[in-house]
Amino acid sequence: MIKALLPIAAFLAASSAHAQVLDMTWKPVRDAGGEVSAIEVTQVVNGVAGDKPFGLNAPVTYAAVTGVADRITGLKVTDRDGEISFIVSEDKPVSGGFPYYRHWTATRAVSYPVTVSYSALVQPAGSPGGPAFGIRPSGGGVSGSGGGFLMLPENAGTTTSRVKWDLSGLEAGSVGVTTFGQGAFEVKCAPQALTGGWLMAGPAQHYSIPGDSHFNAYWLGALPFDAEAEMVWASKAYKVLSTSFKYMDPAPDYRVFLRGLKTPPFGGGTALGNSFMFSMSENAQKDIHDIRITIFHEMGHQWVGGIEGGVADNWFTEGLNVYYTTILPLRGRLVSVDEYAALLNEQVANYYTSPARNWSAEKIVGVGFGDEKIRHTPYVRGALYWADLDVKIRENSKGKRNLDVFLAPMFAARHKGTRFDRAYFEAMLSAELGPKAVDDFRAINIDGTQTIDPSPKAFGPCFTRKATQLPGKDGAVDGFQYIRLKTVANKKCAQW
Numbered sequence: 001m002i003k004a005l006l007p008i009a010a011f012l013a014a015s016s017a018h019a020q021v022l023d024m025t026w027k028p029v030r031d032a033g034g035e036v037s038a039i040e041v042t043q044v045v046n047g048v049a050g051d052k053p054f055g056l057n058a059p060v061t062y063a064a065v066t067g068v069a070d071r072i073t074g075l076k077v078t079d080r081d082g083e084i085s086f087i088v089s090e091d092k093p094v095s096g097g098f099p100y101y102r103h104w105t106a107t108r109a110v111s112y113p114v115t116v117s118y119s120a121l122v123q124p125a126g127s128p129g130g131p132a133f134g135i136r137p138s139g140g141g142v143s144g145s146g147g148g149f150l151m152l153p154e155n156a157g158t159t160t161s162r163v164k165w166d167l168s169g170l171e172a173g174s175v176g177v178t179t180f181g182q183g184a185f186e187v188k189c190a191p192q193a194l195t196g197g198w199l200m201a202g203p204a205q206h207y208s209i210p211g212d213s214h215f216n217a218y219w220l221g222a223l224p225f226d227a228e229a230e231m232v233w234a235s236k237a238y239k240v241l242s243t244s245f246k247y248m249d250p251a252p253d254y255r256v257f258l259r260g261l262k263t264p265p266f267g268g269g270t271a272l273g274n275s276f277m278f279s280m281s282e283n284a285q286k287d288i289h290d291i292r293i294t295i296f297h298e299m300g301h302q303w304v305g306g307i308e309g310g311v312a313d314n315w316f317t318e319g320l321n322v323y324y325t326t327i328l329p330l331r332g333r334l335v336s337v338d339e340y341a342a343l344l345n346e347q348v349a350n351y352y353t354s355p356a357r358n359w360s361a362e363k364i365v366g367v368g369f370g371d372e373k374i375r376h377t378p379y380v381r382g383a384l385y386w387a388d389l390d391v392k393i394r395e396n397s398k399g400k401r402n403l404d405v406f407l408a409p410m411f412a413a414r415h416k417g418t419r420f421d422r423a424y425f426e427a428m429l430s431a432e433l434g435p436k437a438v439d440d441f442r443a444i445n446i447d448g449t450q451t452i453d454p455s456p457k458a459f460g461p462c463f464t465r466k467a468t469q470l471p472g473k474d475g476a477v478d479g480f481q482y483i484r485l486k487t488v489a490n491k492k493c494a495q496w
Contacts, residue, residue: 020046020112022158022191026176027166028142028201029119036142036170036202038073038119039135039149045114047157054106054114055154060090062147062195064097064130064369071121072151079110096368097130099147103154120149125263130369132267132279136259138221140171141202143259143279145272147195161187161194165201176201177218179255179275198257198277207231209238214253221260222282225291231256233334237296240332244324245303247411252302256295269294271301289339296334297325305414308421312361315445316425319382322347326383326459330494337462337484337493344387344459345481351380351452352479353472360448378445381452385444388454396433406432422446460496462488 027040048054056077058069077084086104094100122142123134135144164184165176179197180187187193204218207228215238217231234256242251255275260282261267267279276298280286304321307313326343329335335343351357356364356377367374390403410428414420426438443450456465459482466483469476 020158022046022153022156022161024161024163024194025166026163026199026201027169029169030140034140035137036122036140037137038121039142040117040119040166041150042115042117043153045112045116045153045156045158047112048153048155052155054084054110056086056104056116056151057101057154058151059099059147060102061094061097062099062145063133064128065123065134065148066097066128067123068120068134068148069102069151071123071149073119073121075104075116075118075151077106077114077116079112079114081111084108084110084114096366096370097128098368104151116151116153118151120151123148123265127265129265130267131270132259132277133270134265134267135199136261136267136279138259138261138282139202139204141174141200141204141220143198143200143202143220143257143277145195145277146197146199150194152191152194156191158191159188161189161191163187163194167201170201171203174202175204175206175218177204177255179272182216196272198255198272198275200257200259207235209235214238214251215256216254217256217258219258219260221262223258223260224280224282224284224286225288227258230288230291230295231258233292234295234299236332236334237292237299237329240328240334241296241299241303244328244331245411247408247415248303254299254302256299269298271298274302276301289335289342292334293325293329293343296329297321300325300328305411307425308419310365312365312446313422314364314378315361315382315385318376318379319445320386322379322383323386326387327496331496333494337490340459340493341463341482341484344463347380347383348479348481349470350376351384353470353477354380355473356448357381358448358451361446363448382445384452384454384458385441387458388452391455391457392433392437401432460493461485462490462493462496 022043022045024043028036029038029040031037058072060069062068085107087107088102088104090102091100122137133145134148135142167174167176176183178185178199200218200220202220204220207217209215215235217234219227238254252274257277259279261279262282266281269276269278278294300321304324307316330340354373354377356374361378364374364377369375386403393406394402410420429437429441444452462485463482464485465480467480470479
């Protein structure tokens, strides 16, 4: 009887350890000039999984943001027996600006709870450019991502993380908001999930759809446009995306973060789950149409989603999103036909003049954040591929099916938890158009050996295409541009 109970007791003890909560406090602090200089972090770790020694990690580089671990200062870690010392090690550097980590491993056994405290300094002005993951000061506040400042337990046995803000170092009326919610929040995942969220703290301004709490936008610092007016436009884009991709019903909560910066790096637009950050110079000279397209693209990631396999499959994650960023604003009457034409022709030109036009997906990944034109080649190559695939599906089905119909079952299955990877897509494609379509897909998007030649009909009935010379880095290259057919009404363009 007693022997029978021992394994059950052991199981219950393990289950209890895994149910422990990681408690954290984030406190932005300002310098004498009133700008945030650091985020002070305190966390209480209640246990780890398995029998590994207690350890912490922080990124050395996080998606082109360098020196994250170097900016962790004043580290102090204690348990009931006093201060804990560590052996420090580091992963082999990863090329292309992709993440790798520094590790702190305890030199003795610890007793729980363990209290960790440190200050994470803001990313300094003049750092290498890249996505806006680093924490940067602006407008008396701070913004960035969890990946840009957090040191976390490596093998925590926790399944829930609770975070609260201490805003006492900021001006009165400041707010703390993240991808996960406004104010204190709880994430029912391992602590590493916190790296995948945006944060903003300070005297931020706010917009939400009147009577609808599902869409919220926050901004800090001076911006080179009317932020509230553009967030009204963004809320309309949210509704277009929600009605275009019906597999998410009800539509997900979504947060937009905008920040204006005085100094580089400025960052651009980057999406994470249920949110994106648009980071820019407060003096940026950008056309408002370009800003709106960036907004739509980053929001679109929430509905287009991803594919199992990583960045080598950006033909889907980015390419399909670029395609829908082009066509859906036209269908939703958010852009004019002329703006639509300018965007699609920009994509055509970027593809045909790219030095990586015929590179493999893996070779492009190797460059990473080192060359933005090369890194974005799968975006435009994929977008042209999807536009051409749409025409092929329409023609093969004699107008009964299109790309939206083809993809709808996949979106629904993926949303329910079915694994979606390249093999899944190739099976779909073969069933729709036959095995040659799979060969063409691989040659264009994976191997890069075949140059995409999209149909004159690829962008709807209002356009045809004309061969032209496009200005490339090393001289003109053969390509084409899509030309508006003046005999077709604008209304028909938007019905494609």
